[in-house]
Amino acid sequence: MKKxxxxxxxxxxxxSRSKALKIAVxxxxxxxxxxxxxxKSQIEVTGDGVDAVKxxxxxxxxxxxxxxxxxxxxxxxxxxxxxxxxxxxxxxxTPYYPPYYYQAVPSEPSCSIM
Numbered sequence: 001m002k003k004x005x006x007x008x009x010x011x012x013x014x015x016s017r018s019k020a021l022k023i024a025v026x027x028x029x030x031x032x033x034x035x036x037x038x039x040k041s042q043i044e045v046t047g048d049g050v051d052a053v054k055x056x057x058x059x060x061x062x063x064x065x066x067x068x069x070x071x072x073x074x075x076x077x078x079x080x081x082x083x084x085x086x087x088x089x090x091x092x093x094t095p096y097y098p099p100y101y102y103q104a105v106p107s108e109p110s111c112s113i114m
């Protein structure tokens with residue numbers, strides 16, 4: 001199930017924001033990351049199977065102060081999945097034609113000694 005997390009990180013410059021986003025996107029399972037808030041000090045991460053504690057600790061190690069603000073299920077994705085039904089799968093197979101084999105017919109020996 002997709003989760004949406006918000007992590008507050010101390011970011012003072014554009015370079016530090018870029019570094020924080022690279023770290024967030026590098027965590028396995030992250031599908032999207034974006035800056036949020038008035039001063040762009042929060043990172044909103046959406047993904048499936050993302051470990052929120054691991055993400056926060058990675059940001060804390062490289063950026064300084066990082067605080068996990070919220071973790072919630074992504075409600076938008078669930079509504080889309082329910083409304084959309086998958087079309088049935090059709091399996092089409094082509095007929096199998098075995099390869100042609102030619103067998104050499106022994107001919108008369110060309111050597112007169114034999």
